[in-house]
Amino acid sequence: MHILIIGAAGMIGRKLTSALLKSGQVGGKAISKFTLTDVVEPAKIDFNGDVATVVSDVSLPGEATKLIAARPDLIFHLAAIVSGEAEADFDKGYRINMDGMRFLLEAIRQEGVKAPYLPRLVFTSSIAVFGAPFPEAIGDEFFNTPLTSYGTQKAICELLLNDYSRKGFVDGVGIRLPTITIRPGKPNAAASGFFSNILREPLVGQEAVLPVSKDVRHWFASPRAAIGFLTHAAELDTSKLGWRRTLSVPGLSTTVGEEIEALRRVAGDKAVNLIKDVPDQKIISMVAGWPRNFDAKRAIGLGFKAEQSFDEIIRIHIEDELGGKIGG
């Protein structure tokens, strides 16, 4: 099995690559080849098989065609710019988050014209396809009314994924990731970054800024859970999806205050005292339009799994990123 990962140099891309290297298989089929691509050179990997690392921007015409010419069996499309950047740079958002997906789908379809070809395509959508006002928990049939350009772009990709799958051009599965917390590494341009920052930084003795009120409720899953969603989506029996190919996956609905209390239980008052309240009106109003809770029945019925508590999410970060130890 040949796997193509688009967006392989990103946080999720790297973790996904590691997980696939470790398991060596997807759905019982041995992995024979990896093609790792991103706009920057993906890291070399230690794999007893064929590996290609390719610097490519699939949002540029012709790039997806080159990647698909090798006829990968399984494609993960993770490449995107985040919500804050897509809102600030309208052209770039549509190019990367929408045109990239369309070029990819078209490249797959055109490859299928040459000889039958129906790869599994796993696409990372987002809960930003939903916009306020929300019900208590967003069900599987709630409508898409995105309030950001990023959410609009992801909603369009979902529609394209459904149509290309329905027409038999691709075997698509989309997953609407919860906000991935705790994101390792440095803060990025995502307006949602603070949900991670207020835990990650204090866990290593650094200050962090909280731009919103503690009663803000949001929807979370760990990076480890995200990788589980992606590999599960790769193995899923898609005949169970019908033509609604994108799923809201399970997650944990919790408030910032509860996040902080979990931090206190795991790392004590010292860590919590490193969080500084610095209200940011721009972030406060963006967050007000974000989903807070889901009833992810379809995905749960299909075997997707997430964390049950924020203590668990923090422990996963300590295990996976901090070698099991709290610093500071």
Add this chain to the structure above:
Amino acid sequence: MHILIIGAAGMIGRKLTSALLKSGQVGGKAISKFTLTDVVEPAKIDFNGDVATVVSDVSLPGEATKLIAARPDLIFHLAAIVSGEAEADFDKGYRINMDGMRFLLEAIRQEGVKAPYLPRLVFTSSIAVFGAPFPEAIGDEFFNTPLTSYGTQKAICELLLNDYSRKGFVDGVGIRLPTITIRPGKPNAAASGFFSNILREPLVGQEAVLPVSKDVRHWFASPRAAIGFLTHAAELDTSKLGWRRTLSVPGLSTTVGEEIEALRRVAGDKAVNLIKDVPDQKIISMVAGWPRNFDAKRAIGLGFKAEQSFDEIIRIHIEDELGGKIGG
């Protein structure tokens, strides 16, 4: 006020032009100029003011830019290929029904970079953005799960219209037209054509083919109502729409059998006997995925109006198309 009509040579485009010529104003503002465009030359009009008729395909790069350079105040975007054709020709459907809208929105946005510009854009979406299974009546918050490429393309246009409106690039209003019945003229490639054919042809003594069962229920409005939706959308206070810029407009939910009984009341058994049952499996399965009934609360609250009976729809056809007389 300068009005641009894209798709001016089509049935709705011609009727809309006539209605605007007759009223001479939109929202109390006198019309000073018409630009009528389509892929074929729109008919000349008799107007005491500036008129430009332009042959143009807005789905080709650069064409929308040329049209928007004249900074029309009000734009009707009616150009599309119908569901049957979009399903048969995948490339053409995406080019005309999706790229055309995107080029238009981009042209408007880029014109606004030169100097402030915020035209009203009235866009004809479709009930094909919805896919089965359906509730008894589709409410304003039902989700979009199109089961055709046409419906997918229209759903994408709705998302773009919302986002461009939210960003302040255009003042958009979308309306999801019911199936327009009785369509005058010759049958077109729309799979929904038979809903009109079985009335229009017998009214002039011609045979017509019914490809589905009489208990098929569907959602209708007359061409006259459609023009009313468009002019009302042009005058609407869009601050009442929020960022959900597309509305399911009111219509009439009725079965094919009820259509035929209305024909009998208006034109007698002789007309009804001209309808021949010729089941067509392809049309039967397409129709099975189409909406049947709506609860169009939002649009009704905003003053949109449709017919209350099929007798009324048939009478409108006789008045507007047959000079008040039944032929045959």
